[in-house]
Amino acid sequence: MSYTNMQSLSEQGVTLLTGLFCPGILTRLKNSAGTLGFPAISYAVPLNALEAAGIVSIAELLALLEIDGLTDLLSAALPGPVQCDLQHSWLRKRFAPQNAPRLYQPNTWHQDGGLGASFTPDPASVPPMNRLLTCWIPLQDCGRDSPGLELIREPLDGLLHYTELDDLRLRQSFAPDRFWAPELELGDGLLFLPGTLHRTHVRPEMEQDRLSLEYRFFPV
């Protein structure tokens, strides 16, 4: 964890956490999740359900977050003390195009701060943003042979109306160099703010499916 992480989080709304997460736990989790029956359409399971499913213990899930400086970074970003809520955290599967089940859709552009927000059809009326942080950790290398994330590096301090979230419109609103689809290696993660726009990054030539963890932190 470094000053650079704090700086990019505040200036760009996202920071890359390089090689911070225990590859042993991540690989074990990836292997055991192979037996998990993901619900169709969402292909996501809340992390607090994984222990009862015999996939991984709550203690191991929380141990992944025991990293020097992470708590300080989270507290500075929100700001104030934060707590991980495993009920609103997810193990997610995203498919390579050739493997995608019928009705599956990759995530489209959204802001995690829209969690629980209730929109009206009026674009001028936008609900307040939920204050939370997302720490996204793939269980494998991703972004080249398997789906990753694409983000817009802009620290937005409020929600956009859902009518503003189509790809063409966003590319007209933000400069091309703001769009970022990083290739991550096992052990890397991304930390981003509630207003940061992101979606699944998938290309036709990708052949591997991807599993990832998505921890959510809320003010205490």
Ligand SMILES: [Fe+2]
């Ligand atoms: Fe998200």
